[in-house]
Amino acid sequence: MATPVRLVKLKCPRCAASHWVVDNDFRGLGLLGQRELDYDERAYHCPQCGEGGSGFQVQKKTPVALTLRAHWLFEILARHLGARRNR
Numbered sequence: 405m406a407t408p409v410r411l412v413k414l415k416c417p418r419c420a421a422s423h424w425v426v427d428n429d430f431r432g433l434g435l436l437g438q439r440e441l442d443y444d445e446r447a448y449h450c451p452q453c454g455e456g457g458s459g460f461q462v463q464k465k466t467p468v469a470l471t472l473r474a475h476w477l478f479e480i481l482a483r484h485l486g487a488r489r490n491r
């Protein structure tokens with residue numbers, strides 16, 4: 405099954421830096437009878453201050469357009485955007 409992925413821009417609750425992650429709105433928990441987590445309930449890791457955990461705020465989302473086959477492209481793009489932002 406193809407899973408649509410997005411680039412999501414998250415704001416760190418501790419240092420307020422933003423970074424991009426590759427994620428999708430539905431991680432398949434619904435199929436297991438569990439509630440899908442909202443982005444601010446999910447655990448992420450901040451590359452700026454090393455904060456890990458939940459509470460990250462979504463600032464931007466790219467449209468769902470690509471499938472897992474393009475996942476590697478998203479990874480590269482996310483890394484690229486992150487590198488440019490942190491300069």
Ligand SMILES: [Zn+2]
Pocket residue numbers: 416417418419420421450451452453454455
């Ligand atoms: Zn941070």
